[in-house]
Every structure is written in C-alpha cells, then in structure tokens.
Amino acid sequence: MITTYLFYFLSFLAIMFALMVVLSKNPVHSVLYLVLAFFTIAGHYVLLNAQFLAAVHVIVYAGAIMVLFLFVIMLLNLNKETEPHKSVWLKASAAVASGLLLVVLVGSLKGAETIVQVNAFNPNIGLIENLGQTLFHDFLLPFEVSSILLLAAMVGAVMLGKRSIK
C-alpha cells in the first residue's frame, strides 16, 4: 500500500513542480523547480524498479543539464524578471490549446487496449547487470554511434560558443 501512496505523492509533486517551472516569473526559480521535478521523476523510476536509470537520471539531468541551464541564465543575466509579458488573449488561448491537448490525449488513451504481458514478471531488469547486457549486446552499434553524436554536439557547441570571427 505504501507504494500507492508514494506514487500519488510523487505524482502530485511532479505535476506541481512542473507547473511552477512554467508559471514562475524568475527564470532561476524555474530552473530550480525543474530540478525538483526531475528528482520526483527519479523517484518514480525507483518505484518502477529502474534503480540504475534513476541514478543516471539524477546525474545527467539534475547534475549536468540543469547546471548548464543555470549557468547560461547567470551568464546572460536573466535572473531579473525581464521577460516581456504576452497579452492575456494569447495566454488564454495557450491555456485552452494545452487543455484541449490534454483532453484529447487522455481521451485517446482511454480507448486504448490494456497491454498483455508477454514476459514473466522480472523485477531485476532495471539492474545495471541486465541493462548492460542489453546495451552492449543488442544496442552496441547505436551505442557507439551515439558517441559520434556527442562528439558532434560538442564540436558544434564550441563553434557556436566562440565569439564570431570578425
């Protein structure tokens, strides 16, 4: 039973933090709320027996990506409430559109058939051993290719970040 409560609690937190990300006026606050939202998602991963993924998630997202965001915001000096506001009409239409999207998504998921479990339940698939087996066995080539992606991204970021050559 405790897992159920835990699920509700984490879900509530996740949705609330996510909303705060969108709604808070100060970008720095947004970033911090997003970090919290990521922690709740990591909690969900643990609930789902994906312990290794939860750890990686925290390291990569909260530890690396969000720091990068924060860094950029500081660098650009955006911590003031400098953002110009959209008109009320635009905000209303944005809210209505995303509301519609939510309704339609939920509606289309509602009619979906329940999944049939093909494999016997195995609580150990989230462990690093199993993941490693899959990653370096079935997905070896994509894994290697992703290294090229990261290299390209790194080169691109460096190129873009340089002061433009006069």
Added chain:
Amino acid sequence: MINLVWLVPLLPLIGFVIIGLFGKQLSKGLVGFIGCGSVLGAFIIAAGIFFQLTGQAEKSITVELFPWISAGKLSVPFSFLVDPLSSLFLLIVTGVGFLIHVYSVGYMHDDEGFARFFAYLNLFIFFMLLLVLGSNYLIMFVGWEGVGLCSYLLIGFWFKNTAYNNAAKKAFVMNRIGDLGFLLGIILIFVTFGSIGYHDVFMMAKNFSSGNPVLTSITLLLFVGAIGKSAQIPLFTWLPDAMAGPTPVSALIHAATMVTAGIYMIARSNILFTLSPITMEVVAIVGVCTALFAATIGLAQNDIKKVLAYSTVSQLGYMFLALGVGAYTGAVFHVMTHAFFKALLFLGAGSVIHAMSGEQDIRKMGGLKKYIPVTHLTFLIGTLAIVGFPGFSGFFSKDEILANAFEHNKLLWFLGVLGAAMTTFYMFRLYFLTFKGSFRGTSDQEHHLHESPKSMTVPLMILAVLSIVGGFIGIPEVLGGKHFLEEFLKPVFEDSTLRLIHHLPEQTELILMGVAITVMAAAIYYAYKTYIVNQTLPAAEEEELTPLHQLVYKKYWIDELYDNAITQPLNFISHGLHKVVDNQLIDGIVNGVGTVVNWTSSKIRLLQTGNIGFYVFVMVISIVIILFTRMM
C-alpha cells in the same frame, strides 16, 4: 547473298547519314558518288538475291535481324522477307533508283541544295526498301510513312516558293488520310489474327471463308491506305501538284516507286483481298474510274509534267483494275513496265525542260526533235511503250490487264480500252506538240536549246532499252511466248490464283489484242491528224473554251470542290475552335487556375508571420485535430 539482305537498305541509309551530316563539306562530285554508289551497291546485292532466289527451290525466306517490339501479346521482330515479290520490287527500286540518281547528278548540278537533294533521295530509297522488305505490316508501315516524309521533303525541295510548299503540304495531308486507313487496317489485322507478320496472318486467313465481313473491313481499310499513297479517286489530287518537286523526284517517287507502294501492299496481302469479293469489286471500280477520269483530264493539260502526272494516276488506276479483277501478276507486271517507261518519260520531260531553260508549257515548245535527238528518240520509245504499241513493254502488261478485266466483266474491259485510247491520244498529243512542228518559244530559248549532258542521256538510253525489252519476261502464251514473270511470282500468288484465274480461250485473247491495237492506232491517227496535219494548237490561256473543254481543262474543278466542301469548312471550324474554345475557354481555364493560385497564395503567405510562438500554437492545434480524428 540472301543473308546479306540487311545491307540493301543499310547502304542507302549510310549514304543518307554521310551526305546529310557532311554534305556541305563534301564536293559535289563526292556527294554524287556516294549517293549513286550506295544505291548501286544495293542494286548489286538485290540482283544477287534475285538470281539466287530464281535458282533455288525455297522461295520465301525470312531474315530475322533483331527483336524489335515486344509488348504483351504483340511481338514484332525486325525481320526481312525475301520472296519473289519483294526481290522483284527490290530490283525495280534500286535499279530505277540508281538510274535516276545518276540522272540527278546532271540535272541538279547547278542547284545549291545538291547535297540535301541526294540526302533526301537516299533516305527515300532506304524507306522504300524497308517498305518492300519488311516481313510484317509494321515495318511496311514505317517504310510507308518514311517514303511519305521523303515525298513531302522533296516536293517542297525548293522551299522558298510558297506554292511548292503548299503542294508538299497537300501531298502530306492527303497521304495522312490514307495512312490512317492503313493503320486502322493493321490494328484490325492484329485484333483479328493476333499477329501482324505476313506469314502468320496469311496462314490464318486461308481458313476464313470468302466474304467474311472482318476480312472485308480489313481489306477496305488497307485499300484506303493504298488510295492515299497511290493517288486514286478520291485522294488523287495531290499527285499532279506533287510535280512541284524536281523532275527526278517526280520520276522516282511520283511515278516509278512510291506511288506503287499501294499496289505492292495489296499484292502482298493478295490472299486477304481474294477472300473479300466486295473489296475486289471496289478496287476494280475505283481503279477503272481513276484510269478514265485522269485520262480525260490529261487530254487537256498543257504542262508537260502535269500530263505525265495525270497519266501516272491513270496508269495506277489500271494497276488497281488488275488487282481488282484478281490479276495480281498483271498488276506487278505493269508496275514494273510502268516504272521503266514512266521514269523514262519523266526523265525525258526533265531533259526537255532542261533544254527549254525551265519552260514546261507545251504550247511554247515544238520542233525540238532536231535540237535534242537523244531525248526525242527515248521519249518516243517511252510514248510507244505507254500506249501499248505491239512489241513494247506496255503492250504486254496492259494487254494482260485488259484480258483479265474482260474475263471478269465486259464493262470494265470496255472502260479500260476507252482509257487506253485516251492515253494514246494525249501521249501522242504531248509528243507531237513537243517534238514535231516548228519552235514556238522565244528566240532566247531557241538559242539556248541544247542536248543534256551524258549523265542524263545515258540513264535515258538504258531506260529506253528496258522499256522495249521489259515486256519480254511476260509474253502471253497465245503469242507463243512464255510468261516468266508469272512463273516466278507463282509462289506468292498461288493461293489466290487457285481461286480466281480462269484462262480465256486463245481466240478471244487474240481478238481482244486486235481490238486494243486497232483502237490505239485510231487514236494515234487522230492525234496525228489534229496536231500534225491540221497544226491545231491548244487554246491559249485567254481564249474562250467550250464548256466541256473548260470542264476538263480545269480538272473537273475537283480541287475547287475539295477546297469549298472540305478545306474551307474545316478551316472555318478550326478558326472558330481556335478563337472560342482554345483562346477563351481553355486558355481561360488555364490562366484562371494560375490567377486563382497566385491570388490565394498571396493571401495564405501572410499566415507565415515568422513568429515562432504562433507556429507552435498552430502545431499544437493541428496535433489536437489529428488525434481527435483518430479518436473518433
């Protein structure tokens, strides 16, 4: 030799390519050499094929070169059929073609389009050989269209003259009418027999009963093609106008070879026609009508080439008469002798025109005998041959046709003899007015009169000899001769002859010959009396003519009739369609679509504001719509 048959059409094609591409760079001598040489080479091979064929028992050989078209049920190989009929036509085309090439070297010597002329001539020979050699109707059709194209190019050879261009267009359009019939005929053949190869079609056709409506339709359609190409009623008016081309062209294309393509086609498909008695009647009637009709027009013409042109139409009518009464051998025989003497007459006329510095009106000639003796003598031989003077080639072939016509229907024979009488009259009228009497041209022309160069007179002499001896291969048995040609062509016409030919009693045949000779002699005498004794001259342009004479002189106003009844209404409709349907309706729709698209785009493009937020918003809404429709 027979497996070299592909060289026969290839040589003129090579000649065409070389002259056509490099004609401007080559000297006239070299162009003439290549042009004549390629045809001579073809002639030598054709002669070799001919003799090999006479010597061996196997009379029908198909030489397959390469698969050509293969689509669904249709499979057409590019192959040649060598049999007595095609080998005979090969000889005629390449032989007469070669002589006319040689003649052209002299005749066209001062023309600036010398190389172009030879290129066209070689191309023509190529297509004509293709037409004759093909082993299925499609290759024949390709050749058929090709010779039509060359005919168009050569009639309008002097393209700076609008009247010549119009004549070329007329020939082309009239041929198209016939070609459509031919094409439909081929399609119907394919639908009926599932093949268009001669061999398959004729084998299957033998199993059809006589008078089968499908066969009748096929043959009628084929005959429409023959009408167009061989200038029969009602599509004959292009041939006299085609005289606008250089004289060698008139001799080669519009007398000796191309216009006989229709006869070749019917002779080739003889079994189909034999099994369609209705078509045979139609062919015979059209043939004899054309023969008579053109002969009457020929009586009153004053242009030396026009007279010969109408005589060609008339002689073609005889050939169709022969086909119509089932005398296929007679038709082919006449094609051959006609090729000799009509080419001779045309080339002779060309020589006369050459001597007269381009003058073609016989009213301005006369007494040319002493100025151009060789031309005169050969022209006389040609005239005697065409009127069927005993011993000359025309006598034997025409006699065979008339005898067969008599056997088939007395009226056809009577009309044929009447046409022959008229032929005799106008040919001798032409001869007397041109060569006898006194010179009626200007003194300038008289001063300039001269015999043509060797390259022109030698072909004349060869053709004159052929016009005399050409008939000896078909001497009727009544006269104690042997019909070599019939013997030779027997394998081709075997199936038809079995069904058609009944031999006349010898006596009747001799009487018919006597009648023909008497009529001819009378016509010659009448012409002699009119033009030599009484020295009558054809009326000058401004003179009043009797209504009948006027009618004939104006060619029964056939051209005017076609113009008023067909061309002008068509032009009117076309004009209306152009102005209303094309310019307003279709252009309106097309331009309207463009305008509407332009206008809407200019409005829709404002939707692209460049605002990313707006784009995302539209995207989300679109996703909502898509998911919503999926959900439904």
Added chain:
Amino acid sequence: MRGGWRGNKMSAIQTIPINWYLLLSTVLFTIGVLGVLFRRNAIIIFMSIELMLNAVNLLLVAFSSYLSDSKGQVFVFFIMAVAAAEVAVGLAILMMVYRNTKSSDINMLNKLKW
C-alpha cells in the same frame, strides 16, 4: 543489499495500474506544451521541452517495467544522450541569439517569414 532489492515487494507494478503512469506522463507532457505556448523566454521554452522529454522517458520506463523488457530503459539512455547533446547545442545557439539581439525573447526571432 542486492538481494534486498531483488525481492522488493514495494514494486509499483503490483499496486498501480499502468493507466496511472500514462495519465501522469500525459499531464507532464501537456504542462511542457503549455510552457512552450505560454512563455516567451527562450530558456524557459527550452526547459519545457526538457520536461516533455522526461514525460516520454517516464512512460518508456513504465512500459519497460510492466513488460519486463529492458529495451525500453536502454532507449531512455539514448534519449538522455540526445538530450544532453541537444542542450549543449541549443544553449550555444541561445548564447549566440542573445549576443546578437540582447534578448532571449523568441518574438525577436521573426525573420523566418515571407
């Protein structure tokens, strides 16, 4: 320690139907969309996109666990790699934009039109 994890009776799978995870992911995703539509600050929009990515990740992990198939989790790794790369490049672009326009307002970037 490992053994303790293995026999984990606190697995959410037993007690919570997958529909709840579907719903949670959908809500998080929609919040991300809302952020993209709602804000004009490019960095916030960027963060909203990260939120959407994580909503999808969560769903992948959920399905992976419910189906006992580790491939879903491997996919999440790849998505993380792509996200990291994307953030690096994206933020670099944002820096460039800011350097040129002195603003992180996406409405300044409206040159992409007729």
